[in-house]
Amino acid sequence: MQLPARFQTLPAYAFPRLRELLDPHPGGGEPIHMTIGNPRHASPPWVMDVVAEHAASFANYPQNDGTDGLRAAIAGWIDRRYGATVDPAGQILPLNGTREGLFNAAVAICPERKNGTTPVILTPNPFYQVYAVAALAMGAEPHYVPATEATGFLPDYARLDREILDRTAIAYICSPSNPQGAVADAEYWRTLLNLAERHDFRIFADECYSEIYRDRAPTGALEIAQEIGADPERVVIFNSLSKRSNLAGLRSGFAAGGPKTLAAMKQLRNYAGAPLPTPLQAVSERAWSEEAHVEASRARYATKYDIADSILGEVPGAASPQAGFFLWLPVEDGEAAALRLWRETGVRVLPGAYLSRDVNGANPGRGYVRVAMVAEEDEMARGLTAIRDCLYA
Incomplete structure (x- = not known):
């Protein structure tokens, strides 16, 4: 077949x-x-203790949108890390790892048509392969934009033809980038956010490597979006405990963005998603609450x-x-x-x-x-x- x-x-x-x-x-x-x-x-030493403390809840279906405690912990981390305010109830969705969210967000958000034609989804090239699969799954046209030494190893979306930008529904961006390790600075985010406003597309910011850096913490998309007063629906950030807390097997991440965008993602989760088991949500809550x-x-x-x-x-x-x-x-x-x-x-x-x-x-x-x-x-x-x-x- x-x-x-x-x-x-x-x-x-x-x-x-x-x-x-x-x-x-x-x-x-x-x-x-x-x-x-x-x-x-090493993973945090308390992981199995927290799992054991909440093991009885394996007998019950977990909350689809995440526990109140986990969403509050994520919102608290976003505030401490980026100085950005998000509503735990309406602007955060815990994920089974960010790959789930990076794919399902496109399923929930990408329109069937953009300005009367096939929508475009922009992706850096090279890139995390789920971006392209999400575009193809939605019948969109993936548009691969070189992220080379000449462009600082980040895609220069602003140089694309207007015809492509007007058809764009979603632009994926990874910062710090995989595989090159380049970081989008505040000016890069401002330029991209203004471009998204002019051409009416959403930014999906994959920030899974944000906590591994040399001296200066990388600037975040949501941080700059709130600084310049961008439409809250313009950007969704994705992050994970896999790299930050050395918990790749936990499969725990989150998406945070505008309430309408998150409502669409949650509606899709109701039908087609799989929430994180409650004991693992408890581990995640503690992990987002600690920095040591x-x-x-x-x-x-x-x-x-x-x-x-x-x-x-x-x-x-x-x-x-x-x-x-x-x-x-x-x-x-x-x-x-x-x-x-x-x-x-x-x-x-x-x-x-x-x-x-x-x-x-x-x-x-x-x-x-x-x-x-x-x-x-x-x-x-x-x-x-x-x-x-x-x-x-």
């Missing part, structure tokens, strides 16, 4: 594709996995930035990121580099083209590999040294 035609343009997902590339070949040493962005720092474990993890990432700078500092174009935990390393050909690295050293990295799309014969990820700095510091240092000596000697 074939997939619908609109999905047949999708390449294989990145990680099965990587296994097909590497697994037929023996590795050249003890494997060092630097492909998946799965944090390996986040600060401890961020200090370790600061050390990892220093390790990367020390080992790769002489490699042209290999600067470690402004934020997040990925290195976006320039190579001649990402697939060839990943295969060579695996066969000669046992280090596994992800070809950048697997996170990108060909547009007019060019793929902005082809000349890169993505390297996740999630392993223990000594293992990461061995992996980066092998990368340097194999690919850049």
Whole structure:
């Protein structure tokens, strides 16, 4: 049975594709996995205690819109982190991880037509692959906008033709960006918010890496939206405990935005969503209410930035990121580099083209590999040294 035609343009997902590339070949040493962005720092020590305290509630269906305590904790965090005020009852929706929200928000919000024609959904290129799948699922036209060194590794949506912008229903933006680690500053957000107002589209801001940074906390979309008095419906932010609190397996995130947008997302959740189990909502409530474990993890990432700078500092174009935990390393050909690295050293990295799309014969990820700095510091240092000596000697 074939997939619908609109999905047949999708390449294989990145990680099965990587296994097909590497697994037929023996590795050249003890494997060092630097492909998946799965944090390996310690989770908060109290997680299982909170689960056990609320275990009896596994017997009951959880609240679809999240508990009052969880929504209040998220609203409190947004206020402390960004100085932005949101209504816990009407402007926050807890999620089973942000991938659920990034997809379902498009399902709930994207119109069938925009200005009488097929709507466009803008996505950076390279990008988190759920953006494109959401566009295709809605019958919208995904429009891939290069996020390259020339544009500061963020998409320059303001340079698009007016015809594209007038058809745009949604613009995805990831800051700090995956895979490049670039950060949208306040001026970038102001420009994008004003563009969205002029052309009447929504911004879906994927901010999952916002709490991993060097010295200065990244500016947030909601922070600038409230600062300039933007329409509250203009932007939805998405965040998660996966990276912030090293709780990737908890599958806990949230969406926050205008009340009409959130009402549409909640209505879809009523029919097609799966709320987070109540004990996991209790864990999430505490995690959003505490910062000590986040600060401890961020200090370790600061050390990892220093390790990367020390080992790769002489490699042209290999600067470690402004934020997040990925290195976006320039190579001649990402697939060839990943295969060579695996066969000669046992280090596994992800070809950048697997996170990108060909547009007019060019793929902005082809000349890169993505390297996740999630392993223990000594293992990461061995992996980066092998990368340097194999690919850049």
